[in-house]
């Protein structure tokens with residue numbers, strides 16, 4: 001039995017802790033914040049409940065596979081509802097497309113926009129399903145140790161799709177700009193521009209249209225609570241308000257954490273905190289990646305978020321509503337190519353109380369607004385306010401109603417909060433993007449090459465950003481640790 005200390009309590013750390021405890025280790029999680037969950041924390045105020053980070057529950061099979069490893073099913077821990085509609089996308093005032101809960105219905109919506117597009121969509125989705133089966137059922141469960149992991153008979157047949165992009169593939173088939181935007185939307189979860197994301201990643205389109213969008217009752221945080229519950233049943237100890245200040249190395253081996261000035265010894269250290277931050281907890285000679293390395297990487301965007309309590313029910317929106325009424329290309333240049341505050345940002349709004357009565361008082365609405373931003377921008381209160389005004393004004397116009405005067409409260413969260421709350425590099429919201437050059441074995445390694453008994457997990461490692469990948473990352477690193485334990 002090894003004593004394993006885990007830094008952070010995000011999805012990846014919680015997942016890893018379950019596997020490591022199941023294997024018979026003595027596992028403790030040390031979380032700097034008052035509450036667990038990392039980027040998936042919860043915020044409650046005046047009877048309203050908000051998920052602070054993830055709101056889209058996609059790839060339910062990945063969650064099922066996780067719980068099955070412990071002889072459980074998700075419904076042992078939380079209740080899921082498939083959303084219909086899954087979401088709505090606005091392109092202007094009274095101009096929107098609703099994405100419903102079956103491919104059949106989505107084909108009908110596509111056909112209305114562009115004659116013949118449903119046939120193309122079915123063909124596109126057949127390939128997306130094929131890619132999903134290769135990627136999510138198999139490839140993402142490989143630990144990124146060697147390039148050979150990606151070399152299989154099936155991937156060789158798909159090689160062209162690694163060198164084409166989602167953007168090119170979608171545009172080859174579809175000409176209607178609205179349909180193009182909708183088909184490019186899912187890969188935004190992977191953190192890069194569709195024009196910089198390999199076409200193979202169309203498995204995200206299968207996750208979207210093929211599997212659908214779910215809502216865990218009481219919000220995504222109920223998944224965190226479920227995993228905490230499972231971890232504790234397996235014997236994991238979870239401690240909060242534990243800021244790790246240093247990772248102690250002796251004779252090339254990680255052997256202790258310094259937390260609030262106290263030395264906590266362990267046989268193995270696993271960090272689920274952001275990779276860059278974790279390496280700053282090491283003396284320089286033990287770091288694997290230089291500042292220059294991180295500087296050159298494509299990070300997923302940061303975000304400006306608002307959690308708003310409204311004193312009325314909001315109309316003309318769905319649980320998930322996207323505002324794609326502006327030029328996405330321009331906004332994405334302002335995120336990736338010449339980082340700056342966007343002139344006309346697209347944004348996303350979520351109203352979980354449309355589906356879930358438990359998250360707002362009766363007759364009121366909980367609203368979450370998200371604007372994707374370049375990481376590292378200057379984040380000051382006046383700018384946040386300016387952007388709130390900007391999007392609320394657009395929101396009122398597009399959805400044909402007054403909402404601003406019904407705001408009971410609004411709380412914002414942005415780059416500075418990502419840095420101070422999670423030690424996030426430049427305030428990124430969801431890690432390192434999945435571009436071709438940042439895929440699989442090309443991502444930061446799960447196992448330190450410089451220090452023995454030191455491991456990493458989470459959205460900056462394999463397989464990448466998002467809750468399902470975080471669960472997989474926890475499983476992968478636990479596998480590597482067990483392999484090491486046996487040697």
Ligand SMILES: Cc1cc2nc3c(=O)[nH]c(=O)nc-3n(C[C@H](O)[C@H](O)[C@H](O)COP(=O)(O)OP(=O)(O)OC[C@H]3O[C@@H](n4cnc5c(N)ncnc54)[C@H](O)[C@@H]3O)c2cc1C
Nearest residue numbers: 008010011012032038039054055056244273458459466467
């Ligand atoms: C706004 C937003 C929206 C998102 N939307 C979605 C979505 O809809 N669907 C989806 O699937 N994914 C979404 N994601 C991505 C998803 O939330 C993340 O990929 C996932 O939660 C990351 O988990 P993690 O374990 O890698 O890291 P984290 O959740 O960041 O966990 C790291 C933990 O380490 C702790 N820590 C850091 N430094 C220290 C230290 N020195 N000592 C102790 N503890 C420390 C942090 O406090 C944190 O708890 C979203 C993310 C954000 C931010």
